Structure formats: structure tokens, C-alpha cells
Amino acid sequence: MKLVVATKNQGKMREFKDLFEGTGFEIFGLDDLGISVDVEEDGKTFEENALKKAVEIMKICGEVTIADDSGICVEALGGAPGVYSSRYAGERATDMQNNLKLLKEMEGVKNRRAHFYCAMAIAYPDGRTHVFTGRLDGKIAHDMRGRGGFGYDVLFELPEYNNMTSAQISSCLKNKISHRARALAKLKEYLTAQK
Numbered sequence: 001m002k003l004v005v006a007t008k009n010q011g012k013m014r015e016f017k018d019l020f021e022g023t024g025f026e027i028f029g030l031d032d033l034g035i036s037v038d039v040e041e042d043g044k045t046f047e048e049n050a051l052k053k054a055v056e057i058m059k060i061c062g063e064v065t066i067a068d069d070s071g072i073c074v075e076a077l078g079g080a081p082g083v084y085s086s087r088y089a090g091e092r093a094t095d096m097q098n099n100l101k102l103l104k105e106m107e108g109v110k111n112r113r114a115h116f117y118c119a120m121a122i123a124y125p126d127g128r129t130h131v132f133t134g135r136l137d138g139k140i141a142h143d144m145r146g147r148g149g150f151g152y153d154v155l156f157e158l159p160e161y162n163n164m165t166s167a168q169i170s171s172c173l174k175n176k177i178s179h180r181a182r183a184l185a186k187l188k189e190y191l192t193a194q195k
């Protein structure tokens with residue numbers, strides 16, 4: 001069975017291909033299909049954005065399509081930056097600018113609980129849709145640490161791993177425990193049960 005992943009991100013494509021290896025699913029990305037549309041992520045929730053992206057791309061390619069949306073939610077900031085994670089410090093903000101803004105907002109804040117969240121949607125050409133979710137709990141650090149990962153990883157402490165940040169653990173471990181890996185595992189379980 002053919003599965004289209006609505007992303008141009010080669011890192012995400014690798015994760016999908018690795019996880020589905022040997023399952024009989026054939027994975028294609030937007031670049032493989034020559035699709036260059038950018039679906040606007042204007043929903044209020046991760047679920048809305050993931051569904052919108054999956055449905056729009058499914059309508060273009062006519063194949064079963066998967067799309068995800070993810071971000072970081074900080075308890076003391078009422079869940080911000082949430083769906084605005086990639087543009088927290090402005091439309092074209094860099095990871096560094098986003099992290100500096102988050103550190104500033106968290107100055108003097110005692111409650112540092114936060115989580116990464118991922119919604120993974122699947123859309124079928126017959127109109128059926130499903131959304132699977134995953135989260136990873138942690139805390140916002142007081143300074144940036146680590147060289148791995150991307151985005152907010154340098155600020156995301158993992159109490160279960162000696163308070164290392166998700167930029168300090170190995171990419172292999174991160175790909176096992178991450179919000180995306182957890183949502184993806186649920187999707188894979190669902191798809192393999194359907195076969």
C-alpha cells in the first residue's frame with residue numbers, strides 16, 4: 001500500500017521510512033511526487049492543522065496521506081507557544097530567536113513544566129480521517145544545553161534522563177521517546193491492524 005507523507009522535511013521522511021521498513025507500506029514524500037504546495041497552518045489546535053494538511057494533500061495526490069503538526073506547550077504560559085512554536089518570535093524566526101524569547105518569558109517563573117505534542121493525521125481518498133497523538137513531558141531549562149536535535153530541544157529538560165535536555169540525548173533515544181515517535185507508533189499499529 002502506498003502512503004504519502006505531507007512533508008518536505010528529509011529528517012521526518014527518514015523517521016517514517018525507518019519505522020515502516022519491512023511492513024509492506026511504500027512511503028513517498030512531497031518531493032518524490034513533485035508537489036510543492038504549502039498548506040497554511042492556521043488552525044487553533046495541532047489536530048486541526050494536521051488534518052487540514054493531510055486532507056488538502058490527499059485531494060491533490062489522490063492517495064492515502066499522512067500529515068503531522070507539533071510544537072511545545074508551556075504550562076506557566078497557558079500552553080504557549082503551542083501551534084505558534086515555529087514562529088514564536090516572529091514569522092521567519094530562527095530556533096535561536098524562539099529559544100531566547102522563551103527564556104525571557106520564563107525569567108523568574110517557578111513552574112517550568114512543559115510538553116512537546118504531536119498530532120498525526122491520516123486522510124483516505126474515500127473521506128475517512130483519523131488523528132493519533134503523542135506527547136513528551138519535561139521542563140524548561142534555565143539555559144540552552146546540547147548540540148543535537150532542533151527547535152526547542154536545547155531548552156527541554158528530561159527529568160527521567162538525569163535532567164539532560166533533548167538536545168543532549170542521542171538522536172536514537174530521542175527518536176524512541178519523542179512525541180512524534182509516540183504518535184507515529186500509534187498510527188503504525190492502526191495501519192498494520194488494517195492490513
Ligand code: IMP
Pocket residue numbers: 068069070071072085086098116149150151152153178
Ligand atoms: P512542525 O511540526 O514541523 O511544524 O514543528 C513546529 C515547531 O515545533 C518546530 O519548528 C519546533 O520549533 C517545534 N518542535 C516540534 N517538534 C520538536 C522537537 O522534537 N524538538 C524541538 N522542537 C520541536
